[in-house]
Amino acid sequence: MRLYTAARVLTGDGGILHDGGVVVGGGVIRAVGRISELPTDLEHVDFPHGTLLPGLIDAHVHLTMDGGPDPVSELRRTNGPELLDTMRSNARALLDAGVTTARDLGGYGFLDIVLRDEINDGIGHGPRLLTATRPLTSPGGHCWYLGGGCEGVDEIRRMVGEQALWGADLLKIMVTGGHTTPQSKPWLPQFTDAELAAAVAEAHFLGMPVAAHAHGVEGIRAAVTHGMDTIEHCTWQTESGFDGYDPALADAIATAGIPVCGTFNPLLARDEAYATERRRVVGEMRRRGVRFIAGTDAGIRDTPHSAYATALATMAGYGFTPAEVIRAATGDAAAALGVAGSTGSLAPGRDADLIAVHGDPLVDLSVLAEPAVVVTRGREYRPERVAGG
Ligand SMILES: [Zn+2]
Numbered sequence: 341m342r343l344y345t346a347a348r349v350l351t352g353d354g355g356i357l358h359d360g361g362v363v364v365g366g367g368v369i370r371a372v373g374r375i376s377e378l379p380t381d382l383e384h385v386d387f388p389h390g391t392l393l394p395g396l397i398d399a400h401v402h403l404t405m406d407g408g409p410d411p412v413s414e415l416r417r418t419n420g421p422e423l424l425d426t427m428r429s430n431a432r433a434l435l436d437a438g439v440t441t442a443r444d445l446g447g448y449g450f451l452d453i454v455l456r457d458e459i460n461d462g463i464g465h466g467p468r469l470l471t472a473t474r475p476l477t478s479p480g481g482h483c484w485y486l487g488g489g490c491e492g493v494d495e496i497r498r499m500v501g502e503q504a505l506w507g508a509d510l511l512k513i514m515v516t517g518g519h520t521t522p523q524s525k526p527w528l529p530q531f532t533d534a535e536l537a538a539a540v541a542e543a544h545f546l547g548m549p550v551a552a553h554a555h556g557v558e559g560i561r562a563a564v565t566h567g568m569d570t571i572e573h574c575t576w577q578t579e580s581g582f583d584g585y586d587p588a589l590a591d592a593i594a595t596a597g598i599p600v601c602g603t604f605n606p607l608l609a610r611d612e613a614y615a616t617e618r619r620r621v622v623g624e625m626r627r628r629g630v631r632f633i634a635g636t637d638a639g640i641r642d643t644p645h646s647a648y649a650t651a652l653a654t655m656a657g658y659g660f661t662p663a664e665v666i667r668a669a670t671g672d673a674a675a676a677l678g679v680a681g682s683t684g685s686l687a688p689g690r691d692a693d694l695i696a697v698h699g700d701p702l703v704d705l706s707v708l709a710e711p712a713v714v715v716t717r718g719r720e721y722r723p724e725r726v727a728g729g
Pocket of ligand 1: 400401402445446637
């Protein structure tokens, strides 16, 4: 058993304990409380000026992509077994960034399953992975090169069934086109209503939640209509720009309780017009009760897996307070991904997923960029720092 203590403990559900600690043993959290209430005859790791909080959650990553200048070409060049090594190093980079749970929303060759199981078995190093394997897309559609092209109700049912047989944790559907595939139009739907209904019914029957990649308004509407479980991106994109925000549809998202993973990474935020409109629309959606969770799209261009904290700063730039960002990255994300019983909060019985940072992230989110310690299911890591990073 080990005792971690710090000046403050953020429990992940909005709670704060001053001079608090967490007792970890056998891979799970045994106790959480004020230091004065906890046993002291344990191995003790103290962060007298620091903060303990739940391990962070990235609800949207691509381990097959390297986050460099041209990840898709790189993936197509190295799509053999060596791709697994790239994925292992990306998983380790996430862990070093404090991420103890990551949802991989677009794998290749079912290698995400291999890596997930390596990590679960304790022979690999990385966050708990929730794997979607190949995302369903139209033939030649967004991310077709990941192998998920399909068309027609029967073929879609077969594809979803195969994902489950391989051991996928969830289904990802490219409901609309996307940005990283030439010829793909992000504002246009890729499937018919009958196809989407079949995919969702089959996935839910097989116990898999459905993540809807949706930029365009029609796709966002389809995600709500068909009862998909999370909406990714949700940029309200039209042919003319990011100008399709529909308040009534935002109300429908809120009423249905579908969490939105806005993939708030710095890439699109570089465009000032986009960022200004995004900030306005995200604020509007939140006022209407839409819940956002943290996810980065790590792996896409200029979005390395090590840069998780940068994406949280981007999220803050869209109007979230540090406390709201932290909840979106811990307790709320865990609830949205269906793993709140295991992670996302510091409470007895949860898996021992926690990080320690120097300073107070409620005052300065940037302290999350350099966790001093990362504990994932009880295993303690001291993050490796990239030289000069
Ligand atoms: Zn993505």
